[in-house]
Amino acid sequence: MPNPTAGQVHVDTLLTDLSVAYLQSSTKYVADRVFPRVPVANRSNIYAVYSQADFLRDEVSIRQAGSAPRRVGYGTDNTNKYSADEYAVEHIIDDQVRANANGPYMPEEDAVKFLTQKMLLKREVDFAAKFFSTAIWTGSSKASGDMEGGTDFTKWSNAASTPIEDIHKEMQNVEAKTSLLPNKLVVNRKVWFNLKNHPDIVDRVKYTSRDAVSTDIVARLLGLDEILVAAAVKNSNPEALAHSGSYIEGSNALLVYAAPSPGLMQPSGGYTFVWTGLMGSNEGQVVETYRDDKVVSDVIRMRAAWDQRVISGTLGVLFHSASTN
Numbered sequence: 001m002p003n004p005t006a007g008q009v010h011v012d013t014l015l016t017d018l019s020v021a022y023l024q025s026s027t028k029y030v031a032d033r034v035f036p037r038v039p040v041a042n043r044s045n046i047y048a049v050y051s052q053a054d055f056l057r058d059e060v061s062i063r064q065a066g067s068a069p070r071r072v073g074y075g076t077d078n079t080n081k082y083s084a085d086e087y088a089v090e091h092i093i094d095d096q097v098r099a100n101a102n103g104p105y106m107p108e109e110d111a112v113k114f115l116t117q118k119m120l121l122k123r124e125v126d127f128a129a130k131f132f133s134t135a136i137w138t139g140s141s142k143a144s145g146d147m148e149g150g151t152d153f154t155k156w157s158n159a160a161s162t163p164i165e166d167i168h169k170e171m172q173n174v175e176a177k178t179s180l181l182p183n184k185l186v187v188n189r190k191v192w193f194n195l196k197n198h199p200d201i202v203d204r205v206k207y208t209s210r211d212a213v214s215t216d217i218v219a220r221l222l223g224l225d226e227i228l229v230a231a232a233v234k235n236s237n238p239e240a241l242a243h244s245g246s247y248i249e250g251s252n253a254l255l256v257y258a259a260p261s262p263g264l265m266q267p268s269g270g271y272t273f274v275w276t277g278l279m280g281s282n283e284g285q286v287v288e289t290y291r292d293d294k295v296v297s298d299v300i301r302m303r304a305a306w307d308q309r310v311i312s313g314t315l316g317v318l319f320h321s322a323s324t325n
Contacts, residue, residue: 016103023113028231029120030249031127031308034186035270038262039284041277043305044083050265051075052314056179082307084275084284089118090301092292111300112287119285119302124232124248130308131270132186132230132249137256137316139174139182149321156253157194157323164200167222170255170317177314178257180267183225186254187322188247192229194323251323256316269315275305 054074063069091111098107130136134146147153147170154161167185175181187195195201196213204221205213215227230249237244259268274284285304292299310316 014102014104019104021110021113023117024120024232026120028233029124030186030228030230030232031120031123032272033228034127034131034184034254034256035258035268035272035308036260036262037272037274037284039276040082040084040273041275043086043275043277044081046078046081049077049080049311051077052178052312082271082273082309084273084305084307086275086278086303086305087119087122088301088303089115089122090299091115092295092297092299094295094297096296098298108289108300112302115287115300115302119304121232121234121248123304123306123308124230125234126306126308128230128248128250130310131256131316132252132254132318134318134320136310136313137254137269137318138313139177139315140170140317141173146318146320149319149323153319155321155323156191156198159199161198162200163195163198164204164222166319167255170319171223174255174257174315174317178267178312180257180315181223182255182257182315182317184228184254184256184258185219185222185224185226186228186230186249186256188249188251189229189231190247190251191253191323192227251321253319253322254316255319267315268311269313270308270310273307273309278303278305 051074054072059070059072061070091114093107093111101107138145140147142152147166149155153166156163156166171182192215195218201218201221202213205217209217211217215229219225219227230247232248233245234248235243235245256269257267258270259266262268262271276284278284278286284306286302288301288303290299290301291297
């Protein structure tokens with residue numbers, strides 16, 4: 001045996017140029033990309049809604065000589081209110097931990113990245129509950145609301161399904177109800193893979209592009225501004241139990257009209273009200289550090305205040321269970 005041995009001349013230490021952390025790319029989250037963000041100075045307030053029925057009613061008539069034109073009016077609703085709740089999370093860095101940390105660990109930088117992921121995850125979970133669940137959208141061709149996969153349409157995971165026709169039918173139905181044509185489709189990763197590999201879509205795309213089937217190409221094919229793939233993953237188990245990950249947004253598809261930007265008399269399926277009045281905030285979010293001498297530690301804290309709200313349920317259609325799980 002050679003002397004000294006390999007074990008005697010090397011002591012294992014942490015690599016400083018490689019570490020593993022499950023940081024999800026911001027592109028996997030759609031909560032801030034589907035509907036416009038509305039910066040608001042007050043934590044709560046009322047937004048005005050004009051009567052859709054009054055604006056879309058045909059009331060212009062012929063005026064006979066000597067007679068007055070028909071007088072028309074419109075109703076308004078001042079009962080719709082947003083309320084931006086504050087969400088917060090923090091992480092402590094004990095003085096002993098900081099003093100004893102070796103590379104690649106960087107306690108402050110690691111804490112900010114960790115908390116940023118937590119806040120992105122929370123907004124996405126909130127988005128899924130507010131916009132990606134059943135019994136929310138009423139723009140479909142069904143009187144009862146949501147389009148149910150396997151009942152109202154063949155699931156898009158089935159090669160015999162007709163996703164292009166399904167989507168176009170519901171687009172025209174929303175437009176017939178509201179005058180606005182849906183411009184966005186939000187799907188989870190599984191539904192997207194079913195769409196991009198569907199024979200109807202592949203067959204049409206192969207004659208128009210040599211590029212791989214992408215969200216941009218399929219969006220143009222469908223007549224949409226954008227297809228967003230919601231691919232963020234959440235661990236559903238509490239601390240101390242084994243990781244159990246799954247997509248936050250289920251195997252659904254949301255077809256919706258989203259305003260290009262917020263503004264006066266601008267309808268949209270939804271808006272995200274972001275409270276910029278939160279003390280020290282940057283676009284509604286605060287990252288701050290304070291000292292907790294009782295535990296001899298610095299604390300990194302992140303706070304944000306928002307309210308994701310459905311503005312008009314008739315501007316959206318949910319294809320529930322669009323693919324087989």
